[in-house]
Structure formats: C-alpha cells, structure tokens
Amino acid sequence: MQLVRPESADDAVAALGNGSRAVAGGTDLVPLVRDGIVEADTLVHVSRAVPRGIDGTRIGAGTALAELEADTQIPETLREACRLAASPQLRSMGTVGGNLLQATRCWYWRLQYPCYLHGGDVCHARAGVHREHAIFGNERCASAHPSDVAAALLALGATLRTTRRTLPLADLYRLPSDDDRNVTTLAPDELILELEVPPADASAYLKAMDRKRWAFPLVGVAAARSGAEVRIALAGVAPVPWLLTSGDDLESATPLPGTAYKVDIARALVSRALTAVGSPAG
C-alpha cells in the first residue's frame, strides 16, 4: 500500500478514486483498512490539502476535535459533542471532516457479515443483537450513526464546502438504498474542505453512553436555538445523523424490540436539551 501526501486540494482530488482513499487523523480509516473492510491501494493523506483551524464561523475540515473542544468561539453543542466523544488521544488526532464520514459501529458490519450495508440482502442486526441500533430509518439497515459531532453540526445548521459544491450538512447524508448502500453523498474523489457553522443563541449536547467516557452514543441529543427557532438532531439513533422537526417526531420512531429503551432516553434528553437552550417547548 502506498501513502501519498498531496500539497493541494486539486492534487488530492487527482489522487483520489480508483482504489485510493483519503486519510486525515486515521482514527477510523486505519482500523477499517487493517481489518480489510476498506480496501485501498493508496492512502491519500490530506493534511496539507485540507484547511485546518477556526476563523469565526468557518472551520477547516482538517481541524482536530480537540481544537474545537477548547475554542470558546465554538457553539456549546459542538464543543460538548467533541468533549464527550472518544478519548483525549483520539480527539487530538481525529478531524472534524473525518468525523462526519466515520463508519457505523454495528458489530455485524464491522465483523463483515454480508449484511445489507455491505451490499447483501438482509440486516443481521434486525434479527440478531441490536441493542445499540437504530430507532429511525431502520427498515433496511438498523445501523446507528456514531458521530456526536455530526448531530451537533446538524442542529446548528452547518453547511459544507467541498471540492465540488456547497451543501447543507443534512444533504451529505442519505439512508442506504437498494441502489446505493453508501450513507453519504460524497463522491469518491470529493473532499470536504470547510464547514460554515452559524452561531446559535444557545445550544447544548446531551449524551447517553454505556459508560461514563470513551463510548459511542446510545443516544446523543444536540439542540441549538436561534431566536425562537430550535433545531434538534440526534446521534446513534439512525443509519445517519437524524434531524427532528419537532419533539413529537419521537412518537414516529420505529424501534426494534431491543432498542425501544432508546426512545425513552431520547424523550428525556430532548426535553432536557430544550430546557437547556431556553426553549418554551422545554
């Protein structure tokens, strides 16, 4: 396997596709390559090709979670989502761009069962052990998206600038379908360069885990309020980060037998998050 380090975004894009994969912090990609889940002839290290750092509401995609966590300009929900993610070591390596693209922790997928998400016909989790799995959008694939950061950015209404386009973060994600099992709309040779994160009047992130630290969310709830408008997004509840249009959306959840408890947790955390951001609905 080769490692290349392009100096510019254009060079990086030229090097991508055709069996090459981008790597930044490597905290998710390297294990996936090592385990043979992701195959790549070439790893394209994008640290010199992708901006890093915080400039007002603009965040370079190469910025480490540890930097976001420490910066007081960053809205609280995003700082807290970073602080509650992974471990200090992982947060100093992992980048915000990479975090948005991380793969599910579904054990069947990670152990390479020929599941729906891997291109097969069935979701092994639905009929198997699925206590950490989805309560929304789980008809074909019950995997849960693990990114705390994505939920926070979704609640904040972040937009992305890539090497090809500018898009709302919500448009980065799609549920896997019979035609396409990817959960993002990013092209193989497209790079996330920068995030535009509007400020919020108040925001919060609450997270339920199996232990106190260093665990992926069972349920993560991000809330951000601008004026009277409140946006709520959830982590760990669907194959992609999940935006709620209102607290009542939880009534339409489709939990599996082993994930019904997640709806209870989500209900409690959504209510607390609304209170935290000073929403009248809280």
Place this chain on the structure above:
Amino acid sequence: MARLIKTEKEVEGRYEDVWLVVEEDPLEQWPAGARTIVGQETVRVDAPQRIRGEARYTADLQFPGMLHTAVLRSPHAHARVKSIDRERALAAAGVRGVLGPGEAKGLEDVAGYHGAPVAAVAAETFAQAQAALEQLGAEWEVLEPALDPDRSERHDDPNRYERGDLEAGLAEADVVVEAEYRTQSVLHNSFETHQAVCRWEGDVLEVYISTQYIWGIRDSVASELDLPPDKVRVVCEYMGGGFGSKNSPDEYTFVAAELAKRTGRPVRCALTRREENLAAGNRNATIQRLVAGARSDGTLTALGGEFVNSVGWSGWNASTDGPMRMLYDCPNVRTVVHGAKINTPPMKAFRAPGFVEGTFGLECLLDELAAKLDLDPLELRRKNYAHATNDRPYSSKNLMECYRRAETHWERRHEVRSRSDGPWKRGVGLASQIWYGGGGPPSYAWIRVGSDGRATVITAMQDIGTGTRTAMAQIAAEELGIPVDRVEVSLGDSARGPFASISAGSSTVPSMGPAVRQAAHDAKRQILEIASQRYDREERVLDLKDGDVVSTDGNLLIPLTEVVGLLDDAQVLGKGARGPNPTGMNVLTFGCHVAEVAVDVETGEVQVERIAAIHDVGRVISPLQASSQVEGGVIQGIGHTLSEERLLDPHSGAVLTQTLDAYRLPTIADVPEIVMDLVDEPDEHLTNLGSKGLGEPPIIPVAAAIANAIRDATGADVRSLPITREEMLRALREAEERAKAKDKVAAGSS
C-alpha cells in the same frame, strides 16, 4: 528430620488428603498489628523496572530466529473441518511449519465454539503466518449449534447439596420470596494476551509463558510431550494479568512446543486481542432460580436454589450455590447446580468463579426478603450469622466485626437518599461475601544471605502482577531484621528454585508467605549461631534488628555484614516449607461492601458514587498491595455489574464483541470513591503468619451491593447483569406498575 504427615488440602471447598513433609518446630506467629516492615506501606520492589519498561513480559521476548504462529480458528459455533490443504500452506511465503487437527493438544477437527483452534501455521513473521491461514483453505461442515443453556438435555450430572428439609423450612416461614436472577458472560481481557514462546536448548524444552502456575505448565507439557518433568523449564518473570484464565496451558503452549520441536527454532504463539475475546475463557453466564423463607423476626428457615451455569463447550461446573450453602445459618438448604454444555467458548476460572455470580443472586434475594419483612438489611444478615459451615468451625471469622465497621457507611443512607435531586435518585446498598483463600501446602522457599548482608528469596513461584515480590520481600526482611531494600526476590523460573504454589484461589500469600518466613527464620538462626560462637554470647540473647546483630542486654551491636562477612563468598542458606492447614476447620475469608449509587430514572444511567470495602483476610502483610487488590476487584466488579458483556449472535452463536470498543471495560471515569477497611486480625490457627488471600474477595459483593443500592434509591429490582440502560429502565417500569397495582388494590379496599 523430615517428618511425613497426611493432611487435608482444600481446593474451592473440596477436601483431599495429601502427604506432606513438615518441620518439627513450627514458628510462633508474630503478635497482631503492624510490625517493623510487615503491615507497613512498602512501595512495590519492582516498581522502577515496571515504570522504566525493563520488566520483561513473555510478550517482550524476542529470540534470534524466532518463528511466529497464527492459529486457524473456527468461524462457526459448531462445525467439523472436512479438509485443510497443508501442502499449500507449507508452500506459502515464510512458512516453516503447519499443524493440523490432532497434531498438537487442543487442535481438533470438531469445533465446539466460535474461535475453537483447529490448525496452526508458523512462519518467519506473524503477517506471513496469518496470510498462510488462507492457504489452508479449510472446508467446514457446519453443524447445528446448541445455544440455550436452559435446555435440560444439555445438562451433565448436576451438583446437588441438601441439609434439613427445604419444603418443611418453607412451610415454617412467615414470608417467602422467590426470584430469578441472571448473570452474563464476561471476559478476563488481561493486558497481556495468552501466549508462550518455546525453545529447545539441548534436550531441555524452555517454555516462556504468561501463566499463574509454572509447575502446572511444566507437568502438563512434560506429560504431553512425553518428557521427564525436569527436561521442561518454565519461565514467567513478569506477567500481565490472568484473573484465573492462565492456570493451565492451552493450545498455544502445545502448538509452540510442537512447532519448536519440528522446526528446531524458537516459536512464539500469542493470541491477538480478538482471539483473547473469543477463546481465552470467560466467566460463565448463569440462571439462578432462588427461594428464601423466613419467620417474621427475620430468622431464615429455608434457602433453595436451582442454578444453571453455561459452562460452554468444555468448561467446569463452578459452585454458584456456594454462598447459599455457606453464608448464613439456615437449617434447611437445598441447591442443585446444572452445568450446561453448549456451543459457546468454554468458561475458565475468573476471580472467585461461581461465588461472584451466586452472591449477586443470594444477596439481592436477602434484600428483597428484608424489604418484605420490613427489616433492616444489615440486621437481617446479623440475625442469621453462621458460626460453622457443614459442622466445621472456622479457623477465624470476623464478619461480625466487618458488619460493625460497615455501620458508619450504612448510616450514611439517610443523608445519601436526601441528596436525591430531580430525576437523580440516590441510595445505599450492602452485600456480604464469603470465599476460600486459606492457601495450603506444599510450597517451599530458600533464602541466601551473602557477605554483603543482602538476602535473596529463591522460590519458583510467579508474581502475576499482584505484588507478590514485595509481599515476600517484606516477610523475609521482617524475619531477618534487615531493611526491605536489602532483599531480592528471585522467582518465575522452574529451574531456579523449589516448588511453589499456584497463584490462584487467593492463595499466593497464604501458601508462600509462611514458607518464606520459615526460610528466613532458618537463615537467621544460623546467623545467630555464628555470631554466638564468634562473639562468645549465648545464642538466646542474640537477635537481628535493623541490619545488625544485637544482644538483648544491649551491650552488643555488630553489623550483620561483619558476621556474614566472616564467610567471604560463602553464604548462609535457609530453607522453609509451608506447613499444613488446621485439620477439621474451614479456612475462609469474609467481608462486606456498602455501595452508594445515583440513578437517573429517566435515562437509566447508573452512577456508582462510593464503595466501602471491608474485609477479613487475617493478617495484612502489605497494605499498599492489598489496596491494589481491593481497588482492582471493585473496578472489575463495576464492569461486571454495569457495562461488560460478551454478546453472541442468537442464531449462529458467533461472538459479536471481539474488540474493546464493543466489549466495554470500565474507564477511570467509571471508578467511584473506594474506601478500604481491613480487619487485620491474624488467624491464630493458620500457619506462622495468620494471613489469608485477598485476590478474589473484593470482587465478590460488588454487583449485589450496587443492585441493592439501586433498589434503595428507586424501588426497582434489577435482577439481570449487566445493569444496562435497558435493564434499568425495564426494572423501573416494573416497579412503577407494581406501585400502581398496589395503589389500585388499596383504593379498591378502602
């Protein structure tokens, strides 16, 4: 003169007669309380080596020309390997040896669980060995896996116990409680994975291995390879944890030995972390259907239990009923323990096997009983205090003193409850503990005192990470009257010292300590005899103190170096042996934990805020190492209680939690305040030390104390481990429905 006696040896409650050679003149115990060195806080003698990375573990060993092994493991819970292509694997890059089923002990063509070893490849690098596994092209006939432990056809001969008449006891009871408890399968997950490096030196097979019992490894390997035992040398200098899973050799040892024999090269066989999570043993899951009856004053009249242990493919049936049989004075007890042979990885001993699981069930049941009787849980336990087990008295038992010391922690419950805030409900729970831990003979130690006044303890035991080197150095230094930094401890090599005990069953200090003290005493006696002749004093007025020979009349003070310096390079040699345990007595350890928890009743989050651990293990040799055992036991217990669980796919029996992101050990953020209180009263009947073991006791009552605190905080009965958010919310909902139904009945009757 060597005196040969026949004595009882206890292994987890089973007694057998063994022949033993004992000394004529047993030593008196030291007076109770901390001594000059024993009972004082001594920093680990090998801390610098560990911190500097100089401590050599099996995982660190690199020998010139060493080959690496990869093991082909079954991807199915139940399957037969129809064929493998040995020749193709042998032809692969770097491959030097291939073993198929039957070619080393442990490699079998019928795989009874996911991860069962079938074949092995040795190559120049580990990557080459792993790549060659593909070339074996194994073809499998997949067989139906049996996965339900509750199916009676999977049960072997159960272990049965009965005293009195359970039905009569239940009929006598004013109150009866019945409940089913379940515990999960958890993994040891030692830092150092299971591994061995085997190397032939002439006609001697050297086995470097991460083990809890180097003599057991020697005997098993010698027997399997048909070698005289002394032609097998077993070395374990430093060891990265075992918790019961490294008591015996497994396929990795036999595979390395056989491949070393065939290739003439040193061979390493080391499990990866994933293999460690598949096939290195586990604490078995249990189902416990329990009943207790008591009179209205709390006197127990009946205890009964049907237990199902999911022992897996080839585990053994642990005493999950042990606490029910032993902890309380109850005239009518009946237990039956089934061991279910199913297609899951075999259980192995795991820190108080059976008793951890059984204590969760029994001690939760006792609190459910206390609630129904409206009695204080601590009082209920005192009321049913046992003074003997199976008509055998205890060599010592200070559980009542543990309860007395628990009071200050128990009394905090009113204040703790009053700190409940919004959805966070707080409460306090307690649970008792009983376990073995008396150790036993045989075990031997030598001591060498050189002309520099330094002593070396020599014994072929192992330090499994518990601080054994330090405890033995403290005992030898105390007896020899020299500072602890003048004592070296040489251990971990079957070719460099006498036979020593297994480090399992909380037995290392109680088995080895007395032998070390006796060896030190033997050396001391000789030194004083030499001084008596050289300085013309009666031996009985001489003693060793702070590195000097002194006389009790105070007018002689000669540095030890001057006395032993007379010998030039020659040395004073002492030897010691572990004497027998007291005949006809139960040698047991006792304790109790008081846990404080906070429960978020809306999200099911459980926060353990404080655990007080009070234990009676006889004399405490090394308080700092003891605190490590208590903290480690409590933390491992919290993992068992709240977050750890090996998960299997319910259809295939495949293990889903193979990595540490999926198998959730507690982190430092999960660790509560831990308060340790050891009774430190020597057992007057047990050896020249009066010390028992502390390795296992601190994990035993953790789960029940936490579950009882949760009930105190919320009224919810959690009966299944781990107490996940799902289980916590389920129990809360059940409690709420129960309360509603009760209100309805109350409303209806008014």
